[in-house]
Amino acid sequence: xxxxxxxxxxxxxxxxxxxxxxxxxxxxxxxxxxxxxxxxxxxxxxxxxxxxxxxxxxxxxxxxxxxxxxxxxxxxxxxxxxxxxxxxxxxxxxxxxxxxxxxxxxxxxxxxxxxxxxxxxxxxxxxxxxxxxxxxxxxxxxxxxxxxxxxxxxxxxxxxxxxxxxxxxxxxxxxxxxxxxxxxxxxxxxxxxxxxxxxxxxxxxxxxxxxxxxxxxxxxxxxxxxxxxxxxxxxxxxxxxxxxxxxxxxxxxxxxxxxxxxxxxxxxxxxxxxxxxxxxxxxxxxxxxxxxxxxxxxxxxxxxxxxxxxxxxxxxxxxxxxxxxxxxxxxxxxxxxxxxxxxxxxxxxxxxxxxxxxxxxxxxxxxxxxxxxxxxxxxxxxxxxxxxxxxxxxxxxxxxxxxxx
Numbered sequence: 001x002x003x004x005x006x007x008x009x010x011x012x013x014x015x016x017x018x019x020x021x022x023x024x025x026x027x028x029x030x031x032x033x034x035x036x037x038x039x040x041x042x043x044x045x046x047x048x049x050x051x052x053x054x055x056x057x058x059x060x061x062x063x064x065x066x067x068x069x070x071x072x073x074x075x076x077x078x079x080x081x082x083x084x085x086x087x088x089x090x091x092x093x094x095x096x097x098x099x100x101x102x103x104x105x106x107x108x109x110x111x112x113x114x115x116x117x118x119x120x121x122x123x124x125x126x127x128x129x130x131x132x133x134x135x136x137x138x139x140x141x142x143x144x145x146x147x148x149x150x151x152x153x154x155x156x157x158x159x160x161x162x163x164x165x166x167x168x169x170x171x172x173x174x175x176x177x178x179x180x181x182x183x184x185x186x187x188x189x190x191x192x193x194x195x196x197x198x199x200x201x202x203x204x205x206x207x208x209x210x211x212x213x214x215x216x217x218x219x220x221x222x223x224x225x226x227x228x229x230x231x232x233x234x235x236x237x238x239x240x241x242x243x244x245x246x247x248x249x250x251x252x253x254x255x256x257x258x259x260x261x262x263x264x265x266x267x268x269x270x271x272x273x274x275x276x277x278x279x280x281x282x283x284x285x286x287x288x289x290x291x292x293x294x295x296x297x298x299x300x301x302x303x304x305x306x307x308x309x310x311x312x313x314x315x316x317x318x319x320x321x322x323x324x325x326x327x328x329x330x331x332x333x334x335x336x337x338x339x340x341x342x343x344x345x346x347x348x349x350x351x352x353x354x355x356x357x358x359x360x361x362x363x364x365x366x367x368x369x370x371x372x373x374x375x376x377x378x379x380x381x382x383x384x385x386x387x388x389x390x391x392x393x394x395x396x397x398x399x400x401x402x403x404x405x
Contacts, residue, residue, distance in 0.1 A: 007199070007400055013191045015134030023185040024131035025145045027087075029152045030175045031125025031345065034063055034118070035352065036153045038235075039242045039259055040160040041168060045110075046243075048165045053243060055107050057360025060239045061353045062111050066118020067125065068349025074126035075342040082188045083127050090127075091176045094120030098169045105165070117172075118349070124176075125345040129328065130338030131186060138332030139277055142325045150267040150321070157259045192336035199400045213398050220331050220340040222390035224347040227327050229383035230290065231351025233376040236359040237297055237316065241309075244369040248304035255309060262313040272318075273325045282333075283391045286326035290384035293319040298377030301370040333401065355379070 014020065034041065038060055045051040045059060070090065077086060097117035101110060135141040160168055196214050245255040276285045296315040299308055331340050359372045394401055 012136045019185040027128035057356040061357040063114035063118045064352030066115040067122040070119040070122020071126040071346030074123040079337040090123035126342035130341040133332035133341035139329035215334040226383045226387040227347035228351040232355040232379035235352035235355030239356040282326040289322040294377040294380035301373040
């Protein structure tokens with residue numbers, strides 16, 4: 001029997017309903033709103049509130065670290081407690097913290113309030129990812145989400161710079177309130193809580209039989225570790241790319257436009273990611289993408305100008321889609337409870353804590369933005385190595401899962 005004779009079976013569930021997928025996508029876009037808007041929000045914290053570049057890194061790390069902590073909290077309850085109740089509680093926390101940010105604007109208050117807002121957002125986002133991952137075709141669900149994400153990212157980076165600091169916070173509050181109107185579309189509980197897969201085996205005589213395989217718990221954990229290192233790169237890059245460009249040969253107006261235009265370019269990445277994963281599975285394209293992402297980030301270490309920052313931003317957004325689709329779908333293929341899927345934003349948020357804070361420490365030490373981009377590239381390569389270890393182990397034990405799409 002060859003690897004091609006064994007295929008992972010995807011069973012349809014209530015999570016395949018268009019309403020479940022739609023609300024999951026909307027919630028994910030809202031939950032990741034701060035992460036997407038970090039370049040603009042970071043600049044607003046500097047220009048409107050007077051924070052230093054180092055303080056911006058700390059506040060961004062607190063906000064996105066809260067996202068991580070909230071996702072961890074959600075992972076304990078997402079398989080057992082009514083998810084609609086969890087959403088109501090998380091929205092109350094996120095709205096309350098954002099509202100207080102408009103009242104208390106000092107660095108110390110903002111630091112702690114963004115942590116609290118991040119926790120609410122983390123629980124909310126974790127449930128969104130668990131909802132999408134419950135689909136029988138998780139790669140498709142995440143691809144649709146990221147297709148919508150590309151447009152919302154462009155709109156956010158276009159609109160937020162035109163708002164005051166309070167206006168930015170109000171935009172986040174409004175988006176949470178809109179989502180509550182469709183709360184009844186969220187399935188309340190998972191349909192299965194196992195960490196197992198069913199493999200369709202095609203025998204030489206043409207007959208088929210089903211084999212039930214237990215998936216080692218290290219599989220989702222290694223993916224989550226790889227996600228964390230991936231987002232150390234993404235977090236530091238996305239927090240400081242605009243500020244680094246302002247301190248370079250690049251035109252500030254050009255860089256601002258590129259932030260918007262390149263985000264929409266990731267739409268192409270959605271289509272290409274689907275075509276490639278259908279042909280080659282999830283793992284191998286992901287390994288190549290992580291190496292390529294390290295190259296396009298590391299190229300800025302030699303200096304930033306209009307040309308290379310454009311190439312880097314376009315490529316970065318293109319690759320971001322690949323990484324998110326492949327990593328999320330890999331976890332969804334084995335986790336039916338939503339516990340590990342709920343930890344996806346946690347791993348992303350943890351990377352977003354470490355990345356901006358590492359970058360802030362590098363800048364505080366006077367090492368400059370070139371060292372920041374070297375650190376980013378290194379993090380992407382570490383993610384690739386971790387994921388490679390997982391892939392090679394699966395090829396030995398469950399090859400159909402290793403190369404699943």
